Amino acid sequence: MITKHQLTVDFPEFEVKIHDLKVNDNHFKNLFEEYDKLDHEIYRIETDSEPASDExxxxxxxxxxxxxxxxxxxxxxN
Known part of the structure; x- marks a missing residue:
């Protein structure tokens, strides 16, 4: 089954910290948004919603x- 890779699932011990940093730390917010964007693109390709090469x-x-x-x-x- 193809699923998204949510950070709070991968790092459950940091769930509260992830939320706090997303709200209060611009650098972390940017990293989080970049990760989320990449994850979404990968998910779309893996579910055949968007064609792309293997490379x-x-x-x-x-x-x-x-x-x-x-x-x-x-x-x-931090």
Whole structure:
């Protein structure tokens, strides 16, 4: 089953912190929005709502992981 990769599901221990940082920290908000945008694009491709090459899909997945790693590091530092 194809699903979206929500940060609060992947990082349940940071659920409250994610919400607080989205509201109070512009840098985190931008990271979160970038991750959400990438995740949405990937979801659309995986569900055949939007055509794309395998290379495009793989590049988007790599970028999503990069942003997710940055978010995780930010959550641990703040």
């Amino acid at each position: 495009t899909l793989n590049n988007l997945r790599v970028e999503r992981v990069r942003v997710k790693d940055e978010i995780y590091a930010y959550l641990n530092q």
